Amino acid sequence: MTIQQLTYFLATAGHGSFSAAARSLYLTQPSVSEQVRQLEGELGVALFARAGRGLALTEAGRRFRPEAERVLADLERARDAVVAIRELRGGTLSFGMFGTASAYLIADLAAEFRRKYPDVRLRLVGLNSFEVADLVRGGAIEAGLVVLPIDDTGLELRVARSEELVVISRVQERVSAPVTIERLATSPLILFDAHYGADDPMRRQLVDRAQRAGVTLQPVIEVESMEAAIALASRGLGDTIIPWAAFGRRHARTLHAVPLAEPLYDTFAFVARHEAPLSPAVRAFIAIVERQLNKASEVALYAGGMPELVDT
Numbered sequence: 319m320t321i322q323q324l325t326y327f328l329a330t331a332g333h334g335s336f337s338a339a340a341r342s343l344y345l346t347q348p349s350v351s352e353q354v355r356q357l358e359g360e361l362g363v364a365l366f367a368r369a370g371r372g373l374a375l376t377e378a379g380r381r382f383r384p385e386a387e388r389v390l391a392d393l394e395r396a397r398d399a400v401v402a403i404r405e406l407r408g409g410t411l412s413f414g415m416f417g418t419a420s421a422y423l424i425a426d427l428a429a430e431f432r433r434k435y436p437d438v439r440l441r442l443v444g445l446n447s448f449e450v451a452d453l454v455r456g457g458a459i460e461a462g463l464v465v466l467p468i469d470d471t472g473l474e475l476r477v478a479r480s481e482e483l484v485v486i487s488r489v490q491e492r493v494s495a496p497v498t499i500e501r502l503a504t505s506p507l508i509l510f511d512a513h514y515g516a517d518d519p520m521r522r523q524l525v526d527r528a529q530r531a532g533v534t535l536q537p538v539i540e541v542e543s544m545e546a547a548i549a550l551a552s553r554g555l556g557d558t559i560i561p562w563a564a565f566g567r568r569h570a571r572t573l574h575a576v577p578l579a580e581p582l583y584d585t586f587a588f589v590a591r592h593e594a595p596l597s598p599a600v601r602a603f604i605a606i607v608e609r610q611l612n613k614a615s616e617v618a619l620y621a622g623g624m625p626e627l628v629d630t
Contacts, residue, residue: 321393323357324386326350327365331383334372410439411599414450414462416519416586417511417543424463426613427606434606438599446514454589461590461600463607465519473589479611480583483520484565484575486548487557493576499524502578503533506556510547512540520559523582548573586611 329339329350336351343350358365365379375383411431415424428440443453447464454462455472463478485497485505492505502524511518516525528535538556541547547558552572561584565575588604590596596604 319357319360320353321390323353324390326353327357328383328386328390330354330366330373331375331379334369334374336373409597409599410441411597411603412441412443412459413600413603414443414445414453414459414464416447416450416463416465417444424607424610427603427610430606430610431603435599435602440603446511446517447519448514448517451589454591457591460594461588461596461604464587464589466585466587467519467522468589470589472592474592474594476588478586478588478608480585481561481563482577483559483582483584484562484577485557485559486551486565486569486573486575488551488554488573489557490574492557493574496577496579498579499527499531500533502557503528503531503535507535507537508539508541508547508550508556508558509537510541510544510558512542515540520582520584524559527580527582 326339326343329343330336333339333342336354337347340347340350354365361378361382363378364376365382366373367376368374428442431438431440441459443450443459443462445453447466447468450459450462450464451468451470451473453459466475466477485493485502487493487505497505509521511521514521516522524535539547539550541550544560544564548560548564548569550556551558552569559578559582562575562577565573569575588607590600
């Protein structure tokens with residue numbers, strides 16, 4: 319049983335003859351009658367009987383007609399749903415983002431997306447990068463923005479941009495020159511993403527660098543959010559490490575920033591399941607995220623760029 323057969327059957331039932339049905343479908347009469355005959359053969363019953371110069375539904379045909387109409391209506395609704403997704407007129411977009419994404423003006427992207435595509439529901443999942451990768455890999459969300467490194471098994475990865483990390487401190491003497499990993503190991507260090515600890519991508523980079531240098535990093539305070547780490551550093555309770563784009567003018571009044579002696583970067587990447595095509599909504603959302611990332615960097619540069627350093 320095919321959609322074509324159901325369509326020809328309903329056209330014939332509506333017009334009362336194969337020839338009239340064929341004209342309405344812009345087809346030849348034999349092609350319509352043959353498909354209806356094949357449908358009757360598959361069902362094992364006659365759907366039409368001769369009635370004068372036309373055709374009338376049999377009892378089987380009358381019972382079959384509303385069911386055929388329902389099937390075609392369901393198919394049309396299914397087709398409309400897919401078209402709505404394709405044309406960004408409906409559906410839900412699920413996208414994962416690393417936990418500190420707010421520092422890069424990512425909060426603005428929701429407003430931009432909703433303004434452009436008001437009929438698409440938006441579900442943004444904020445987790446650590448390795449958890450975002452796991453959700454994408456498992457199919458719970460379609461794609462995500464992560465900070466590298468992550469386990470990319472079963473994933474396709476596209477690097478978006480890199481952002482240099484800086485050490486910030488209220489005590490200018492501690493950041494008057496690029497900070498070595500050895501000096502960082504002796505500083506009162508505040509780190510965020512406390513729940514994830516060593517699984518956090520930035521910490522993985524720091525720990526690897528410390529191990530190669532033969533030192534150990536022991537934070538004096540661990541908190542969940544980057545904003546909390548910055549607030550504690552502003553009160554002079556220790557130094558923390560943040561992306562340069564997150565160091566705005568309001569922080570420059572109380573804090574000093576300096577890069578690491580061996581530069582360290584947050585590398586942002588979009589991840590999706592391997593060989594899984596992205597929906598139009600996700601592709602549109604990714605384009606907005608990329609613009610927001612670029613905007614964040616432009617804001618940081620407008621704020622004055624990296625501070626000039628004086629060796630001590």
